[in-house]
Amino acid sequence: MKPLPLNIVVIGGGAAGFFAAIASAQVNPGAQVTLLEASRQPLAKVLISGGGRCNVTHACFEPARLVQNYPRGGKALRGAFSRFQAQDTVNWFRDHGVHLKTEADGRMFPITDSSETIVECLIKTAAQCGVELRMGTAVVAVKKLASADGFEISLKSGVKQQCDRLLLATGSNPIGYKIARELGHHIEPPVPSLFTFNIPDPKLRCLAGVSVNPVQLRLPDTVKPQLTQTGSLLITHWGMSGPAVLKLSAWGARFLHENRYQARLLINWLPDFHQEQVRQKILGIKSQWGQKAIALHRGVELPHRLWQYVIDRAGITTEDRWAELSNQKLNQLLQEITQGEYLITGKGVFKEEFVTCGGVNLKEVNFKTMESKLIPGLYFAGEILDIDGVTGGFNFQSAWTTAYLAGNAMGSSDCSQKQPQNNCCKA
Numbered sequence: 001m002k003p004l005p006l007n008i009v010v011i012g013g014g015a016a017g018f019f020a021a022i023a024s025a026q027v028n029p030g031a032q033v034t035l036l037e038a039s040r041q042p043l044a045k046v047l048i049s050g051g052g053r054c055n056v057t058h059a060c061f062e063p064a065r066l067v068q069n070y071p072r073g074g075k076a077l078r079g080a081f082s083r084f085q086a087q088d089t090v091n092w093f094r095d096h097g098v099h100l101k102t103e104a105d106g107r108m109f110p111i112t113d114s115s116e117t118i119v120e121c122l123i124k125t126a127a128q129c130g131v132e133l134r135m136g137t138a139v140v141a142v143k144k145l146a147s148a149d150g151f152e153i154s155l156k157s158g159v160k161q162q163c164d165r166l167l168l169a170t171g172s173n174p175i176g177y178k179i180a181r182e183l184g185h186h187i188e189p190p191v192p193s194l195f196t197f198n199i200p201d202p203k204l205r206c207l208a209g210v211s212v213n214p215v216q217l218r219l220p221d222t223v224k225p226q227l228t229q230t231g232s233l234l235i236t237h238w239g240m241s242g243p244a245v246l247k248l249s250a251w252g253a254r255f256l257h258e259n260r261y262q263a264r265l266l267i268n269w270l271p272d273f274h275q276e277q278v279r280q281k282i283l284g285i286k287s288q289w290g291q292k293a294i295a296l297h298r299g300v301e302l303p304h305r306l307w308q309y310v311i312d313r314a315g316i317t318t319e320d321r322w323a324e325l326s327n328q329k330l331n332q333l334l335q336e337i338t339q340g341e342y343l344i345t346g347k348g349v350f351k352e353e354f355v356t357c358g359g360v361n362l363k364e365v366n367f368k369t370m371e372s373k374l375i376p377g378l379y380f381a382g383e384i385l386d387i388d389g390v391t392g393g394f395n396f397q398s399a400w401t402t403a404y405l406a407g408n409a410m411g412s413s414d415c416s417q418k419q420p421q422n423n424c425c426k427a
Contacts, residue, residue, distance in 0.1 A: 006031040007162070008410050009153060011139050012169035012176065013037025015046050015396060016382025016403040018122040020167050023407025025129035031411055033131045034163070036153075038138035038175075043119045045171070049396070050107075054115035057400070058393035059102045061087045069394045071193070071251045073387030076362045077398060083368075084404045086397055092404075096121050105243075107393050142166065142179045144375060151377065165410045167379040169403065172356040176384045180360050184374050188386040190358030191257040193250045196348035197265065199239035203309060204342075208237040210303050216271035217248045218339075219255065220264055227252050230271055235306075238348055247390045249347070253357045256347070265342045269302055269310065275338045282330060290323035297322070300337070310336050355395055359386040369409035370402050379406040 008031055010021045021035045041047075046054055060066045063081035067074035090100050090108065098121045100108045110117040126133060138156035145152055151166045170176025177187045199205075213232035229251065231244035249256065256263055270278055278300070285299035295318040298307040308318070314333040316325070325333075360380050364373050372378040381403040389395045 006411070007150070007164045008033045008167070009151075009161070009163035009165075010035045010167045010169055011142075011153075011179075012167075012171060012173075012382070012384075013039070013042040013133070013135065014169060014171050014382065014399075015043065015122075016171075016399040017167070017169035018043060018126055019400055019403035020169060020379075020381050020407035020410070021131045022122070022126050022129055023404050024411035025126070025131050026411070027408050028411035029130070033129075033411075035126070035131055035133050036137045036139055036155075037133070037135050038156075038173075040136050042133065042135060043122060046119055046122075047115050049115060050109060052115055053109045053113045054118045055107050055109060055393040055396065056093065056100055056118060057086045057089045057108050057397045059086065059106045059108055061085065066394075066397070069392070070387060070389045070398065071253065072357050073362060073385065073389075073398065076365075076367050077387065077401065080367050080401050080405060084401045086393075088404075089397060089400045092400075093118075093121065096125050105392070139175065139179070142183065144183060144378075149377060165377045165379065167381060167406055167410060168360075168384050169381045169406075171383040172354075172359070173384075177359070180380070180384065183372075183378060185364055185372065186361040188358045188361055190356040191253055192347065192354070193253040193357045193388045194246050194355040194391055195249045196236065196241040197239045197245055197249070197344045198261075198346035198348055199265075199342050200345050201239075201342070203312065204235060205237050205239070207235045207305050207309060210235045210306050211242065212269060212303065212306065214271055215244055216268040217244050218266040218268075219248065219252050220266050221259075222252065222255050224255075227255065233267075236348075239344075240342075241348070243391060250355075250357075250388060250390045253388075256344070261344060261347045263344045265344050266339045267342060268338050269306070269340070270300060270337055275334065278337055279330075279334055282333065286322045286325055286330075291321055293318065294320050294322055294325065302337075310340070313340065355388055356383065357386065357388040359384050362386050368405070370406035371409060379410055381406040 008024050010017045013035055021033050025033045063085055066081050067078050098117055099111050101111045102108050140156050141154040143152045150162055150164045153161050168176050172190055181187050211234045214230050215233045216230045218228045229244045229248040232242045233244050234242035289297045294316055295308050314336045365380055366373055370379045382399040387398050
């Protein structure tokens with residue numbers, strides 16, 4: 001009697017779900033691979049990501065450097081990236097007809113500058129590989145079969161179906177956490193990551209549109225020294241945004257959540273100089289431009305409007321001249337330039353994208369195969385895991401990597417021996 005084909009079900013029609021379903025079908029063309037998505041629109045987050053351009057990955061091709069961009073999950077991803085990293089992502093999309101380009105900051109986009117290119121590639125490749133796509137199919141529960149290997153999936157429609165291997169790629173959707181928890185997994189509480197800072201300072205908000213690069217930001221009330229970030233900053237009508245803010249929000253996500261997004265923020269507007277170097281610059285300006293107005297002759301590389309704001313915070317008026325600058329006011333100015341203190345009173349959002357930290361505890365997952373250490377035949381990929389990266393394509397890269405490893409492992413007849421292959425179903 002001919003054995004039944006391997007029955008694989010992927011729950012979640014996002015980037016990780018599609019990539020894993022394709023990988024399963026590629027490594028095992030005889031398998032029956034079904035992808036279940038609750039909404040009618042697959043890959044919705046891919047479609048809006050990167051302002052509609054889709055920041056596919058980042059041009060960082062050394063796993064040891066790549067993992068440094070993950071506030072949570074970097075250690076677990078080190079081995080995973082040695083198996084499938086950013087260069088493999090670039091090659092995979094190239095082999096499937098999509099070429100990527102690298103921008104000055106390292107972000108990589110399709111040369112079409114359209115996320116639809118990525119969406120169409122994934123849908124087309126899934127169809128070519130025989131993946132059955134079932135949109136508008138919501139899952140409400142999963143039960144491990146006691147009498148045999150496999151799972152029973154309960155759909156919202158009332159239908160039940162079984163599978164041999166199951167992948168949860170539901171992103172930060174509560175249903176994924178619920179299923180994983182009911183199957184015995186611990187869920188690290190999900191909280192927002194990658195967000196902007198609300199700062200209630202009307203004078204600062206009047207500078208909306210001013211950008212400074214670089215600045216150094218620090219959350220001084222944490223005990224972790226890594227809660228410092230350097231990069232560009234954009235002043236907005238609600239507070240502060242830009243890469244430095246987004247990175248700090250990612251590394252400080254749990255601290256800020258625990259403190260209800262109320263925290264002190266220290267800003268060094270001139271991080272390329274030591275404090276004493278800045279002092280000497282100011283003294284040199286004072287000596288050279290003694291009769292000039294401080295507000296009009298700044299002598300340091302800061303935007304003019306920002307300089308006027310900084311000196312105002314230091315108690316210096318627009319009429320004050322350099323020769324009149326007392327040592328006390330000089331020290332106040334130095335303080336404002338190198339470690340000015342601001343108050344975060346809340347968080348904003350980062351465009352239309354939403355990233356969380358939290359999810360399935362990583363110690364309960366085998367990162368060679370992405371299989372559960374608790375439930376044989378259960379796999380995880382993407383944002384359902386307690387992994388999150390900073391902005392710049394890193395969250396997509398962890399999704400591609402975990403999905404590729406999970407898909408290959410699920411599709412293999414012998415998960416412990418079969419090595420990932422990437423040579424089927426090419427466009």
